[in-house]
Amino acid sequence: MVAAVMTARHIGTVPRIKVLIADRQTIVRQGVRSLLEREQDIEVVADTADGEALLDQARQQAPDVIVTEIRLILLSGLDATRRAVAEGLPCRVLVLTDNSDRETIMAAFDSGARGYLLKEADCHCLAEGIRTVNGRGTYLGPRVSDLLVSSGIRPAAPEPLPQLTLREREVLQLLAEGLSSKGIAFQLGISNKTVDTFRRQCLKKLRLKSSADLIRFALRTGLATL
Structure with missing residues (x-):
């Protein structure tokens, strides 16, 4: 009996991932909210249709993850992401859109987004993407990696790779494939701390600034297994 009570209390104290939803269409926001409310470890704290309100809600609600469409009212999802990053807001962005254009995908990561998911994906991918970016990983939806490669990101010169150790290459490859730390x-x-150490070493050796840069590098050089 005591064990059962302790277990229940432990489950009740597990921190939930706070999510902010941004999409112009009310039916989409309601649908996403409904899907996420089924997840025990995810809590929707707010939703909005415009980018300015997204930033206001992000400041007030302090979400862990923002799930945003690119096309919003007043301010685009990518512009809002850039401003959130510039302000140092402690949240990570997962783009949820029907836009499968390669340039737009790359622009999303350039803006500071940590994940990209197409609305055509299965429902479980949304929760998976949220958990991945919240865990400091980078998430590429089921078809996004293939789109990047088929649209023009091809294996290129491998000159920088010899700088990396075998373990660093393994970490970089898995990061590009969407795994969290x-x-x-x-x-x-290995430990999470060791993974972060290898990631920082990759950034330093390749003279890159972010995990998004590492993903682009891995895709461009053909290091990632897609």
Whole structure:
């Protein structure tokens, strides 16, 4: 009985991922909210139709993850993402859109987004994407990686790769395939802290600034397995 009570209390205290939804269409916002309310570890704290309100809500509600469409009222989702990053707001952005254009996908990561998911994807991908970006990973939806490659990102000169150790290459490859630090640590049998160390080493050696830059590099050089 005591064990059962302790377990229940432990489950009740597990922190939930706070999510802010932004989309111009009310039916989409309501649908996304309905889907996420089924997840025990996710809580929708607000939703909005315009980019300015997105920033206001992000400041007030302090969400862990923002799920946003690109086309919003007043301010685009990507412009809002840039401003959120510039302000240092402690949230991570997952783009949820029907736009499958390669340039738009790359622009999303350039703006500071940590994930990109097409609305055509299965419902479970949304929760998976939220958990991944919240866990400091980068999420590419089921068809996004293929779109990037088929639209023009091809393996290029491999000159920088010899700078990386075998383990650094493994971490970079798994990062580009969408795994979180926790997922990479589990797959390679190392700690989360060690994964972050390898990621920082990759950034330093390749003279890159962000995880999004690492993903682009891995796709461009053909290092990632897609």
